[in-house]
Amino acid sequence: MLIKKNALSILKIVFPIAVLLFVIYQSKKELTNLSFKRTLMVINGLERTDLFILVLIGLLAVAAMSLYDYVLKYSLRLSITNGKVFRVSWIANSFNNVLGFGGLAGVGLRMMFYKEHTKDHKALVKGIAWLTSSMLLGLSVFSIFVAARVLPVDEVLHEKPWLWAVVIGFALILPLSLAVSKIKGRKGGDEENAEQVKNPIFAYIGASVAEWVMAGIVIYLSLFAMGIHADIRYVFGVFVIAAIGGMISLVPGGFGSFDLLFLLGMEQLGYHQEAIVTSIVLYRIVYSFIPFGLGLFFAAGDLTENTMKRLETNPRIAPAIETTNVLLVVQRAILVRILQGSLSLIIFVAGLIVLASVSLPIDRLTVIPHIPRPALLLFNGLSLSSALILLILPIELYKRTKRSYTMAITALVGGFVFSFLKGLNISAIFVLPMIIVLLVLLKKQFVREQASYTLGQMIFAAALFTVALFNYNIIAGFIWDRMKKVLRHEYFVHSDSHITHATIMAIIIVPLFFFIFTMVYHKKTKHIGEKADPERLASFLNENGGNALTHLGYLGDKRFYFSSDGNALLMFGKIARRLVVLGDPSGQRESFPLVLEEFLNEAHQKGFSVLFYQIEREDMALYHDFGYNFFKLGEEAYVDLNTFTLT
Known part of the structure; x- marks a missing residue:
């Protein structure tokens, strides 16, 4: 069968x-x-x-x-x-x-x-x-x-x-x-x-x-x-x-x-x-x-x-x-x-629209009939930068962070305004404001303060930036070579210098944009839990009990996280954007699901990945319910010290 x-x-x-x-x-x-x-x-x-x-x-x-x-x-x-x-x-x-x-x-x-x-x-x-x-x-x-x-x-x-x-x-x-x-x-x-x-x-x-x-x-x-x-x-x-x-x-x-x-x-x-x-x-x-x-x-x-x-x-x-x-x-x-990436996909399409507005000589609406050369160079560079930011942002928008929301609104408004000043594609006039309104309406969905990234995701973002910039140069250069005799002055692609200057500006502006927002929101992020307190730990253990690893809390190198009812405790350390929890929760067993749920929710909102080290077999089902996979790192054994040797 x-x-x-x-x-x-x-x-x-x-x-x-x-x-x-x-x-x-x-x-x-x-x-x-x-x-x-x-x-x-x-x-x-x-x-x-x-x-x-x-x-x-x-x-x-x-x-x-x-x-x-x-x-x-x-x-x-x-x-x-x-x-x-x-x-x-x-x-x-x-x-x-x-x-x-x-x-x-x-x-x-x-x-x-x-x-x-x-x-x-x-x-x-x-x-x-x-x-x-x-x-x-x-x-x-x-x-x-x-x-x-x-x-x-x-x-x-x-x-x-x-x-x-x-x-x-x-x-x-x-x-x-x-x-x-x-x-x-x-x-x-x-x-x-x-x-x-x-x-x-x-x-x-x-x-x-x-x-x-x-x-x-x-x-x-x-x-x-x-x-x-x-x-x-x-x-x-x-x-x-x-x-x-x-x-x-x-x-x-x-x-x-x-x-x-x-x-x-x-x-x-x-x-x-x-x-x-x-x-x-x-x-x-x-x-x-x-x-x-x-x-x-x-x-x-x-x-x-x-x-x-x-x-x-x-x-x-x-x-x-x-x-x-x-x-x-x-x-x-x-x-x-x-479905989860629906908003990310919409923002990515917005980035393509702005990039097309920068690159292609299609139906346009211009508000400045004869744009001065310095202003044209500036608008082109800023429009291209906005497009590239919108193409990279979906990686973080997928995680619904507050930082990604602010960056997306900034890039969308910038892309619309700067593209409009130099000559915006008529279709984009209707699409971009709709996307901005959608983002504003969905603001409550952005609850995470930060997001953690793997090396692969960062390499992918850098590759996406490079490929998009490369394609912009290919498309814009092709249009300039083939259509320079028929393009009107309002279209920006009418000299090689415009392409070069816009590319240089994007190489500077885009990384600087992400760096500034990352630093600003990094300072806003509050620490999880509290510093190690030997007196509070001793009081907690006297009231609720501990486990085989709880005594390591007295070393002072870990942070404490107490459940909202005060009956369960987690001890953890921070390594980059990861939180490593030592062992199972301490305290009353009926409060273990509560402390794990509260800790994981707060870590998720602040953009941390959580790992549990050296858990006991009895509580594996609990971690499984929270979506964890298990990896066997070693064994623990009892030995007779009188006969045990390193040989």
């Missing part, structure tokens, strides 16, 4: 990878003559009004998916506000559109958010399972329309006859689900439970149909924006077939599989390849990537560090899914890091 489970887990990884490799191979054959550079230029050339409307429709399409969660809320009677349901739905669905392996991303996120709002976790697991599977119901409805030729795609099905079997298979999902629901309804328990789950499947069918209709409208409008005025019935038919292919491929978000099938289907109907590919890229931007970015904003606001710890320490994202599922373990690791 175990071998079968492991084989299934491996198959769940191998299958989507194999599909993805096949899609890449097919795409390479199909798109040989396509220029993706021209595709992006076409999208950039769209009327801003049309693009705005398309983005709005894409956001409405993702918002429509919240209907699933409202059905779940009212069917299970979850005690949660509608606003919170909408945010949870947006996070789960936008992450699902990008990272979902057949909907597993949404399963884990919903389980994590909703389990605090119900006592019946078993019913919640079943409800989320219903919700996830019900996403197929709307697709099944449209598959019935395809099979009945209401959505005519005969050319596509004639070219790929095996698709008939897939369409028929999906068409059968709806009647089978209705039959299963009716059978379960008959076998239901008491009247109260029967009323609680009264016909949720019909509500889920409505939600699913709404989801696929909205998604189909987005892809249709994307084609329309590219000048493809196709019959909406044909477009929906091809869209249904492509969506089925993306669903069964298990590739995250259906990327590649959906796109290739839609491209081939529309080509069979006689439309130009480049316009179709541009439409697909546009669809992905407005339906997947922009909502995903907004989902990061919601995640940054709703996910506190305690919430993420509960997810990270949970051996399963949902009790309904087996722990032997290797694919789930990999996805959980990715989800945890993306």
Whole structure:
């Protein structure tokens, strides 16, 4: 049985990878003559009004998916506000559109958010399972329309006859689900439970149909924006077939599989390849990537560090899914890091925006028509420095320190102001203030005073700084060499000296910025515990007792940490950014969890890592509950001193 489970887990990884490799191979054959550079230029050339409307429709399409969660809320009677349901739905669905392996991303996120709002976790697991599977119901409805030729795609099905079997298979999902629901309804328990789950499947069918209709409208409008005025019935038919292919491929978000099938289907109907590919890229931007970015904003606001710890320490994202599922373990690791690092990712993107504003001659808004050369040099250098700081800061923002918050606000405001003075990219005018407002709203999440870093993390930060600065020089130099004859004076990249001076300023300003903030916040950090006090130690031991190592507290080289109830004591020493605790707590055993929790919380807030040295076997379970791993350093033995020798 175990071998079968492991084989299934491996198959769940191998299958989507194999599909993805096949899609890449097919795409390479199909798109040989396509220029993706021209595709992006076409999208950039769209009327801003049309693009705005398309983005709005894409956001409405993702918002429509919240209907699933409202059905779940009212069917299970979850005690949660509608606003919170909408945010949870947006996070789960936008992450699902990008990272979902057949909907597993949404399963884990919903389980994590909703389990605090119900006592019946078993019913919640079943409800989320219903919700996830019900996403197929709307697709099944449209598959019935395809099979009945209401959505005519005969050319596509004639070219790929095996698709008939897939369409028929999906068409059968709806009647089978209705039959299963009716059978379960008959076998239901008491009247109260029967009323609680009264016909949720019909509500889920409505939600699913709404989801696929909205998604189909987005892809249709994307084609329309590219000048493809196709019959909406044909477009929906091809869209249904492509969506089925993306669903069964298990590739995250259906990327590649959906796109290739839609491209081939529309080509069979006689439309130009480049316009179709541009439409697909546009669809992905407005339906997947922009909502995903907004989902990061919601995640940054709703996910506190305690919430993420509960997810990270949970051996399963949902009790309904087996722990032997290797694919789930990999996805959980990715989800945890993306969710916890959502704010870090947003700041990193802000850094890229400011860097692009410094480097690229794109649409700009200038407040100084003719910038004096010295001022231009200064603004360029400060803008570049702000961009590099924002690219490095996510390493510490991930740890939610007060220092990182102040540095991020300073760098964002500086990047906006200095870029604005020299000529700011118009898109950044809207993005950067939004990120600043988000940071201000999340200020309470930044509770740690400092953070500890490994040598590897510091090397990574230095490497990131070097690579970003190097790429800036490459990009800016390339633009200067290729476009110096056509660039307007307002664009800063109009002389080699600007690039050189900005680079020199960044090399000086960025390290100085981090050094100053580190020193300022280092002085603000208070010591943990108190100095060794032999008299207080003796009084404590007389009242509460000690252990085999407590007498070493009289040496005076360690600090003391007493629990809030005064019944437990830890002795520790400080080495760099690490606190090494000697042995187990002393005092009354019932206060050991309290003193450990208080000590670890305070150490965490002040940016220290905590190690425990020479603990006893009896208390290993206690440390395990706090997430510790164990390392055997040596042995302790009793010897007969009369016969013992060093030889």
